[in-house]
Amino acid sequence: MDLIAHLRAGLPAEAILTDPDVTGSYAHDMASFCAAGTPAAVVLPRTVEQVQHVMRTATALRVPVVPQGARTGLSGAANASDGCIVLSLVKMDRILEISPVDRIAVVEPGVVNAVLSRAVAEHGLYYPPDPSSWEQCSIGGNIGTASGGLCCVKYGVTAEYVLGLDIVLADGRLLTTGRRTAKGVAGYDLTRLFVGSEGSLGIVVRAVLALKPEPPQQLALAAEFPSTAAACEAVCEIMARGHAPSLLELMDRTSVRAVNALAHMGLPDSTEALLLAAFDTPDPAADLAAVGALCTAAGATEVVPADTPAESDLLLQARRLTLTALEGLKSATMIDDVCVPRSRLAEMLDGTAAIAAKYDLTIGVCAHAGDGNTHPTVCFDADDPDESRRARESFDEIMALGLRLGGTITGEHGVGVLKKEWLARELGPVGLELQRGIKDVFDPLGILNPGKLF
Amino acid sequence: MDLIAHLRAGLPAEAILTDPDVTGSYAHDMASFCAAGTPAAVVLPRTVEQVQHVMRTATALRVPVVPQGARTGLSGAANASDGCIVLSLVKMDRILEISPVDRIAVVEPGVVNAVLSRAVAEHGLYYPPDPSSWEQCSIGGNIGTASGGLCCVKYGVTAEYVLGLDIVLADGRLLTTGRRTAKGVAGYDLTRLFVGSEGSLGIVVRAVLALKPEPPQQLALAAEFPSTAAACEAVCEIMARGHAPSLLELMDRTSVRAVNALAHMGLPDSTEALLLAAFDTPDPAADLAAVGALCTAAGATEVVPADTPAESDLLLQARRLTLTALEGLKSATMIDDVCVPRSRLAEMLDGTAAIAAKYDLTIGVCAHAGDGNTHPTVCFDADDPDESRRARESFDEIMALGLRLGGTITGEHGVGVLKKEWLARELGPVGLELQRGIKDVFDPLGILNPGKLF
Known part of the structure; x- marks a missing residue:
């Protein structure tokens, strides 16, 4: 029995897409410079059992699976590989519970961040993580990439709001991690291990999220x-x-x-910062x-x-428009995500300006400055091979600078395809060996999002 | 070459204790009903290199190692096993750095919680985790057990303040995890994996801790x-x-x-809660x-x-005296640590009272009520075999009640020896298998704190 027939045995017909014109549109997320392959099929399950069927099928046939949320990611972590099953969780989009007393929400992975934020606000509650893409991105994707946002300087990142998970493992078994209580230390923290794992350890099918009381405006x-x-x-x-x-x-x-040019916001054009x-x-x-x-x-x-x-x-709208505005300057952009100790932020920004000058490039920078998390955005002409090469080199040099300053190559966007060579540099050989060992525990056949992270 | 000679090759003489009268005093932490063996030696290293030497020795000779902080733990996680090396980190007690701009402290594991709290307060900073034993317990022990305290309802547990770690692995290699930045998502979160791992994955020799601004009194x-x-x-x-x-x-x-009887605090004796x-x-x-x-x-x-x-x-002093006061009621106590969703707290407390009545026992309860984290403390006469049996049974029944109410067997004290059978019940077979798989990645020879957790 071939892959599609196998999938059909446990999924409704409309949950399986095979038309190449359609499946092609699921091939990649929003990252530049990241290779994407051609999926064999895209599946859109609506239940945990259907996800289990997909994973059992993938294990039986040794077919790679690429989990996807809303594909707003910036590192290629959701990019298809050739012959893979793209497992899109966007149809599993129910908010299952909101409890003001326990200050939790229980959701499926396809719930859009802004939809959840608005739903909990009706109960006087607040779900802080607010990536720039919050009107499009999904909670499952946020968990997979451990995403951040503007709120983090006070409220922290997605990881701090994930209390427990239901996970479909590579072989289709269901794992429940964590808790719905405020505290809990029973065994190793598998919940946290999944946050930021970019779909490489299992498929998140349900999440218990911590909420805060809604703050004043x-x-x-x-x-x-x-x-x-x-x-x-x-x-x-x-x-x-x-x-x-x-x-x-x-x-x-x-x-x-760039923001003024795009939206005529009346920001002070002549200021340096x-x-x-x-x-x-x-x-x-x-x-x-x-x-x-x-x-x-x-x-x-x-x-x-x-x-x-x-x-x-x-004012915040102006800030949120920055990436879009920078994208308008040239035909292509690469957005970096280096986070340094905030005591080194000035060096990071001066160093980035020097790199822009060295490579004769436009690099616009916005930063979650309170966190030391900078987003240098390299703007270039993708049709100009030399400028493209310089863009890629400057992008790498920015990461090297971040590491030299005691920082990390990624504060909130993740590793995906874009930075996997750099992950090895940041972790070092011992760290990398142990991370690979963990991957093998969860995915011994290597079918979960292969070619990402490592 | 025997164990002691091997240890002496890389440790100063005063760092190795072998007199049974002395080593016996390192055999156990503060938990009741937890077996403790006789260590072959107690080592008290002062440097990372010395810890590496201990672990290389242990690996070469296949000798189990039991890491210890201040031995204030309540689950037997620091108890010696027969023939083990007790690796006490209390002499590695330097505060290496406090940065108000980056809001971090870098410390060795033996720093006492209260010492750190006072040191950062001098910089207008706040290290929130405050277990009841904060005047004695060490940061390394806090990390090992993922300990909590009174502050958690607003400030969360130890896990939320550990940004990065230096770890000596089972084979003596050094691993650096995490970051000193506010954010970071480079690879799987190994830092969090170590928090609460009770010394079963590696030896914490340095920690980067997040700090908060000091709040008003x-x-x-x-x-x-x-x-x-x-x-x-x-x-x-x-x-x-x-x-x-x-x-x-x-x-x-x-x-x-009990608190009134101990300290004449003038609390209202006739009130139920x-x-x-x-x-x-x-x-x-x-x-x-x-x-x-x-x-x-x-x-x-x-x-x-x-x-x-x-x-x-x-008032807070009265609350902090509770455990000591309950310990005065009978010759022995067992303190439980069940955390339930706060919406189920009333059921948990009523159920605990019913269990006390059923077993004809005194069970005093204090609770971090805002977190749903209860500490039912079973008071009994250890010389009375029947009462001891009833104490143990009631203790287990309290955990069963917590699990039925959607809670966890341990909110902040950990598993250790005391609750390892219960950990298997809470995690289920799939979770347990994966946790064991992770243990094997870090400790393939099984020499790190064997017999704990699983």
């Missing part, structure tokens, strides 16, 4: 700096003085200009005043607090 | 309830309404009376007033807010 300010170094000094002062901003973002001049800070505290105006003073002391030429949440939202 | 209230059910209703209301208490603790009547709540917010008095009103609505007969931080400290 945040109020933001924008501060203009004559240099990125001065802006970074302000960031360090803000964090060292014990402030708890709900976001602390930096846009360099290239980013500011724009810092956005927000507070969702009981008295955000007081916190903004204190932080504004620190910005001025660090050399800010202008500090503009928003008077209303609506004005604050406009 | 907390202010507490005490509320008296006519039943534990009413107190639990208040807990649920407090959490469902979005309050963020810095602690939310419950003491049952047995605990209250005493709830303690505290806030370290900008306006704690306002938060306490709101929570006090919720307590009254849930049936509290009296609500007494502290007027000063000193009064608050007295």
